[in-house]
Amino acid sequence: MTAIKHALQRDIFTPNDERLLSIVNVCKAGKKKKNCFLCATVTTERPVQVNVVKVKKSDKGDFYKRQIAWALRDLAVVDAKDAIKENPEFDLHFEKIYKWVASSTAEKNAFISCIWKLNQRYLRKKIDFVNVSSQLLEELPKVTEESVPSGENQSVTGGDEEAVDEYQELNAREEQDIEIMMEGCEYAISNAEAFAEKLSRELQVLDGANIQSIMASEKQVNILMKLLDEALKEVDQIELKLSSYEEMLQSVKEQMDQISESNHLIHLSNTNNVKLLSEIEFLVNHMDLAKGHIKALQEGDLASSRGIEACTNAADALLQCMNVALHPGHDMLHAVKQQQQRFSDLREQFARRLASHLNNVFVQQGHDQSSTLAQHSIELTLPNHHPFHRDLLRYAKLMEWLKSTDYGKYEGLTKNYMDYLSRLYEREIKDFFEVAKIKMTGTTKESKKFATLPRKESAVKQETESLHGSSGKLTGSTSSLNKLSVQSSGSRRSQSSSLLDMGNMSASDLDVADRTKFDKIFEQVLSELEPLCLAEQDFISKFFKLQQHQNIPGTMTEAEELDGGISSRQYNPGLLQSISSEKDMIRQMMIKIFRCIEPELNNLIALGDKIDSFNSLYMLVKMSHHVWTAQNVDPASFLSTTLGNVLVTVKRNFDKCISNQIRQMEEVKISKKSKVGILPFVAEFEEFAGLAESIFKNAERRGDLDKAYIKLIRGVFVNVEKVANESQKTPRDVVMMENFHHIFATLSRLKISCLEAEKKEAKQKYTDHLQSYVIYSLGQPLEKLNHFFEGVEARVAQGIREEEVSYQLAFNKQELRKVIKEYPGKEVKKGLDNLYKKVDKHLCEEENLLQVVWHSMQDEFIRQYKHFEGLIARCYPGSGVTMEFTIQDILDYCSSIAQSH
Numbered sequence: 001m002t003a004i005k006h007a008l009q010r011d012i013f014t015p016n017d018e019r020l021l022s023i024v025n026v027c028k029a030g031k032k033k034k035n036c037f038l039c040a041t042v043t044t045e046r047p048v049q050v051n052v053v054k055v056k057k058s059d060k061g062d063f064y065k066r067q068i069a070w071a072l073r074d075l076a077v078v079d080a081k082d083a084i085k086e087n088p089e090f091d092l093h094f095e096k097i098y099k100w101v102a103s104s105t106a107e108k109n110a111f112i113s114c115i116w117k118l119n120q121r122y123l124r125k126k127i128d129f130v131n132v133s134s135q136l137l138e139e140l141p142k143v144t145e146e147s148v149p150s151g152e153n154q155s156v157t158g159g160d161e162e163a164v165d166e167y168q169e170l171n172a173r174e175e176q177d178i179e180i181m182m183e184g185c186e187y188a189i190s191n192a193e194a195f196a197e198k199l200s201r202e203l204q205v206l207d208g209a210n211i212q213s214i215m216a217s218e219k220q221v222n223i224l225m226k227l228l229d230e231a232l233k234e235v236d237q238i239e240l241k242l243s244s245y246e247e248m249l250q251s252v253k254e255q256m257d258q259i260s261e262s263n264h265l266i267h268l269s270n271t272n273n274v275k276l277l278s279e280i281e282f283l284v285n286h287m288d289l290a291k292g293h294i295k296a297l298q299e300g301d302l303a304s305s306r307g308i309e310a311c312t313n314a315a316d317a318l319l320q321c322m323n324v325a326l327h328p329g330h331d332m333l334h335a336v337k338q339q340q341q342r343f344s345d346l347r348e349q350f351a352r353r354l355a356s357h358l359n360n361v362f363v364q365q366g367h368d369q370s371s372t373l374a375q376h377s378i379e380l381t382l383p384n385h386h387p388f389h390r391d392l393l394r395y396a397k398l399m400e401w402l403k404s405t406d407y408g409k410y411e412g413l414t415k416n417y418m419d420y421l422s423r424l425y426e427r428e429i430k431d432f433f434e435v436a437k438i439k440m441t442g443t444t445k446e447s448k449k450f451a452t453l454p455r456k457e458s459a460v461k462q463e464t465e466s467l468h469g470s471s472g473k474l475t476g477s478t479s480s481l482n483k484l485s486v487q488s489s490g491s492r493r494s495q496s497s498s499l500l501d502m503g504n505m506s507a508s509d510l511d512v513a514d515r516t517k518f519d520k521i522f523e524q525v526l527s528e529l530e531p532l533c534l535a536e537q538d539f540i541s542k543f544f545k546l547q548q549h550q551n552i553p554g555t556m557t558e559a560e561e562l563d564g565g566i567s568s569r570q571y572n573p574g575l576l577q578s579i580s581s582e583k584d585m586i587r588q589m590m591i592k593i594f595r596c597i598e599p600e601l602n603n604l605i606a607l608g609d610k611i612d613s614f615n616s617l618y619m620l621v622k623m624s625h626h627v628w629t630a631q632n633v634d635p636a637s638f639l640s641t642t643l644g645n646v647l648v649t650v651k652r653n654f655d656k657c658i659s660n661q662i663r664q665m666e667e668v669k670i671s672k673k674s675k676v677g678i679l680p681f682v683a684e685f686e687e688f689a690g691l692a693e694s695i696f697k698n699a700e701r702r703g704d705l706d707k708a709y710i711k712l713i714r715g716v717f718v719n720v721e722k723v724a725n726e727s728q729k730t731p732r733d734v735v736m737m738e739n740f741h742h743i744f745a746t747l748s749r750l751k752i753s754c755l756e757a758e759k760k761e762a763k764q765k766y767t768d769h770l771q772s773y774v775i776y777s778l779g780q781p782l783e784k785l786n787h788f789f790e791g792v793e794a795r796v797a798q799g800i801r802e803e804e805v806s807y808q809l810a811f812n813k814q815e816l817r818k819v820i821k822e823y824p825g826k827e828v829k830k831g832l833d834n835l836y837k838k839v840d841k842h843l844c845e846e847e848n849l850l851q852v853v854w855h856s857m858q859d860e861f862i863r864q865y866k867h868f869e870g871l872i873a874r875c876y877p878g879s880g881v882t883m884e885f886t887i888q889d890i891l892d893y894c895s896s897i898a899q900s901h
Contacts, residue, residue, distance in 0.1 A: 012066050019041060022110060024102050024103075024111035030099070042118070048122055050073075054067045070094050078092060078129045088105050088108055089102075286321065289321050289346075296314035297318060302395075314350075318346060318347060319405060355412065358392075381432075392539070403544075403545055418593055433525070440517075440611065441607070515615065526622060533597070540586055540590070609657075614657070623643060625699070661684065665719040666715075668680065668719065679719075685743070710754065713755055738847045740766040740769065774860045784819055789871055792875055806879070813879050816876060821884070824885070832894065836897045865890060
């Protein structure tokens, strides 16, 4: 083991400036026996670092290599497994537990003892030594740095010093002294005992000389002792004098203590007087209300501006006096209690007087405003409340004072204001809406009263019919679709007078002035309500000192209302007491004061929708614009919320108008005796689209109109095809061609971007059915010729060569000549003339497609002529058979027929 230790020191630790102190041969517990060495080392440089190093023999040779090293300061526990019995196993607890088995118990104990000593010497760290014999853990002798020469205090002491400390080299002086000593004794090297004896004798001689020297100095010691005795006597005399002086100064000290105590009492008295004066001044300055303020609170004029200002200043001064932060103990003073009671009485008295005066102002405002209602009932305007708000705002600071001092009276004033003003606004708004209804319907005063009575749905229907009868206007722009049937243009003109007698008109005949008039009236209504609500909300915020916030909880956004419906807006009288925030209080006050606005607006909207369902377009645009404007001003305002709720109703009416038009398309029935022409709902869509484009120009809710367009145009497409399939008098292709041409022309003229795909589809359908109708119609003028050549093409399709078709019995040259002779130019012209008349009967005059269709037929006839000539040239070559008319003849026939008609 010694040889291994020296080899490890030389090969591994010396190059790293380390000293090897202890070594143990180990292997890991429970695994395949692979031996290695655990080494305890210290560095030779300061500060000293202590490590535990694992060294393993290399697999490729006989040399050793350093595998892993742990710092001793990271070691937490050393577990020897058994402190009594010999056991080679032990555990070292670093960042994890390492289990080892030593080659012998002696090596394990020596290694653990070295670890314990290194810990005590260098680390002073409490490492837990578990199951370790107490004999191994002997305390190291405590050596002070003073008793150890410099350079020697770093050595490890204890029972195993030779294992810890290596030989230290002598310095130059020590070497010189030893050499001199050894030169004086030549036999020192050969006879060490004789040399030691000589040194001992010399030491005894030195000790004797020292003793004699001490004894020679006894006389001097005695002289020193005498001097010390004399010094002690002098000290006793000085102490006696100091004692007498102290007795003399004792009386002076007592007198000075009395003077000091007297000065302290005088200073304490002065301090107390200053503090008392400061407290009195504080109470006088902060709790003394001027007589002028008291008089203003008791007798001040609350009607004049000067009196209101004086009362406001006095109320502020009173509030400051009552809210002064008293020092501890002030509230126990009798004078302070009296003053506080006086302030409370003044506050209560002034609060009663202020509340009574403001209640009288509220009542007077109701009477004053009532006198102006008659004047405003003639015009479509709402009374202006600005003068009333201006007068009341003079009391705003007093209301703030009342809110902070007596909330009960403040709340009572709030309720009274809402009660008086709600009745006043209800009268004004109802009269205002009655005037609007009269202007919309043009009814008499009696009719107006009838229109405002409570009624059920049947009564509403009866009232609507009477209103429409008196005004001479139709009940809805699309109502005629339920009763108009498809008829010829001539019969439609002949029946127009009878339809007017029935009180039904087509949408195109509706008086545009009436719609413009309704639009202006509705805009006027919204323009009057908007400033009224905003002004009242602003006044409430300023007068009652309530802060307006951007977002009011409990209100629904426009999108939420469109999805979930109109929220309940019923006012709960007891709710005001439970409102915790000012924003909710503003909202509840506005709901109570203007509780009639939303029902009246809904009634007006219902009336406008009954007068003309197209009015919902005007109302949707106007209402959307005002909602957008109100939200830009204040999204949380009562006006924004209310208009948003009403906008939901308008949007529903608009959707209902679209649904009704689609339903009426589906219910249209055509006449079996007259030609169809342009279907009523196609004309209605044209009118609707033209009107909507003029109304929704630059509107905020263009998306709603685009969705309606898609629904309507799909309905028009489906029902045009349905009517065409059911038509008996007019061919299906004619119905499809004329109506889709009309739709295409309408969409091209209006340039509706969302219907570009439908416009292309309408054009395609128009083109397809025009071609189909032309091909079908041209089969009749040359019917036999058509059948003959169809048979020729069938034989060719069956595989017969074109040159051999003439050898077929049914299709030989003689049969061809026979068929051609049946269609001389005169007969062809006669057939074309009959075809022109038939087409004229099929087509309607409104769309004016006759010449377009006739020109298409001319082109198709020429194409067929060329096709027939080609077949004759291929199938009957060299026969000399030709048609009895030419292409020029066809052009002349068509031109002369068109001109003659």
